[in-house]
Amino acid sequence: MEEEHAVPHEEPEPRSKRVRSQPTHLNDYVVSLPPSVTNSQPGSSQANSTDEKWRNAMQQEIKALEKNGTWTLEELPEGKRPTDSKWVYKTKFKSDGEVERYKARLVAKGFTQMEGVDYHETFAPVAKLVTVRTLLAVATKKDWIIHQLDVNNAFLHGDLDEEVYMKIPKGFEKEGETRVCRLRKSLYGLKQASRNWYKRLTSFLLSLNFKQSKADYSLFTYQKAGIYVAILIYVDDVIIVGDNSKKIQQIKQQLDDEFSIKDLGPLKYFLGIEVAKTKDGLVLSQRKYILDILKDSGMLGCRPSAFPFEQGTKLDKGEKEARVDATQYRRLVGRLLYLQATRPDVTYAVNVLSQFVADPRKNHL
Template sequence: MSFLAVLSSVKEPATFKEASSCKEWVRAMQDEVNALEQNATWTVVDLPPGKKAIGSKWVYKVELQANGQVERYKARLVAKGYNQQEGLDYHETFSPVAKMVTVRTTIGVVASQDWPLYQMDVHNAFLQGDLLEDVYMEMPQGFQTQGENKVCKLLKSLYGLKQASRQWNQKLTEALLSIGYSQSSYDYSLFTKRDGEDIAVILIYVDDLLITGNSNKLIQELKDSLHSRFKMKDLGVLKFFLGIEIMRSKSGILLNQRKYALELISDTGLSGAKPVNTPLETNVKLTTVEYDELTGTTADPILKDITGYQRLVGRLLYLTITRPDISFAAQVLSQFMQHPKRSHWEAALRVVRYIKSCPGQGMLLSSKRSWNLKYSVMQTGQLVPTQGGL
């Protein structure tokens, strides 16, 4: 079955009613509740007088492998944090995540120094943070007891709470500092530890951890320490991260977003469209609404679906992480986010058709110390350098 066929055959339910009719999703919800109870996330109590319980909902996600095959059905219980009141249910919420430039730079160093690059995942990371406030939540849908009016008093953070990410990040940061790691002042998600000439590096993106360095000893000590503190999953050599596929060869490390690109093509209904050779049409001038008003132009109406345009351009901007060839086009289109017109929408769709001409194109981080960046095309799982260098 093709990758696009898998995408269209696997549907994620939008409601609990839809999910409850499928045994895979029922099992996923039960697994989630079991994990929460084993983690002592809450205790079931009567709602105290004068207190309000926030709601909860189920979010369903099909996790796919790099080849598009289903890896698992994931049901996540999410608190309706938008009902929380500042100063009562939460206080501070800020939590850093790794900057994308830090991710690419780290992988560039890995390629040039021939370091190993590993990935670890924290199981139910947001549940690890300690909750300081008294927060009450309604019982999860599908797990209420008939005739009782019980609620969950949260003892630990839960996905959806405004402070959940911050509490988890603080706990992980404290753990890393306690074993001798130093936090970068440029990117608070980057930690390093040195022992003479040896170095270990860990980069945090919420619950995804990238680990590298020139010392197998320091790396293993780090993994062991994390395993002793949290429920971790060692994913081995990094292959897929934030929608980016990582492929290694003697030439270096290729970053591409083929899966993301194919999903974009499918979602825009352009799977059967004819590809084009350039992101933007030559000599076409995109104008603003204000310009049209000054010149009396009426043939290019404002879009009704402004959100759809903003979403599409946002996805194109994310694709520029590994596709600098569409950076200019994406930046041009982003200038019309507030009042997009039909011509802007058609131009954005043209970029998608350009991507369709080679969805597996990516960025090669060279193994040479010069750190030359080159375009590369993925064909049958191999790295094929092209002549276009950066």
């Protein structure tokens, strides 16, 4: 009888001991992380219902929502299911790093909504990047005013057509209370919030004699008595350009009376693009946006590279499946980002478009 040879037992490969840490873009927020994640924030900055600054922030948010008529307290009808909500906390800083204020935002848990019952349409158009560049090119060539606006609590201005109910926010329930909040206006987190806000803003601009572009539904133009004003919308960020400062100021005031806006003055930063006006035109740069990505990915200290791939790299047929080496992809991403970040800051697209507007017969591209 042949002896059975014991098959050597293969030890499983040890699991990675990589320390998981909180993404840097969450540093300004108060979050609750599992024990396996190293939190870079000190424990004292975590949300605590007994902390006075966060309690005050929550009180201010509730007062603003009630003043806006966001909901009414009603008994829950039979067959209806209320949506839950949560609090999101963020610390707002000034440009010098000093704490400006503590902000608490009430967010509905929209993922529990049922399509056809709690919401129907959700799509809301946003400005196309080509429209942004074209509008800036025309405004630069004609030396128009280029300003930026920000709408405070934009989603709260949309009216709800559906019958949506939400539980009373945590921390504000009364003992024995059986009523729930029937939402009369949109709330952050609802699936239809962005669409309702866009619909409300569109209706208001049309009432001011603006015309909506058929090529880009986020572009609205006003032209009367030799005055031209254009408004471009990207959710709650608004670019307004025109050739008449008095009319622009009037429109700003009308928007503020209706929605409460923040006038940010001349356009400086929009959708991750830095904007600077010079004597030669308008300069666009995404350097800050790229560096922010590098910082979030922990690759800010990587060396610049003039080309994305390492020299001599060859692609195989993939017949032998090998374990994926994440560091290879990290190096590739770093190279691609640095390829952009190390380019000159000046972007010539606006100047080229300006020349094209001046003389379309010439091919500048």
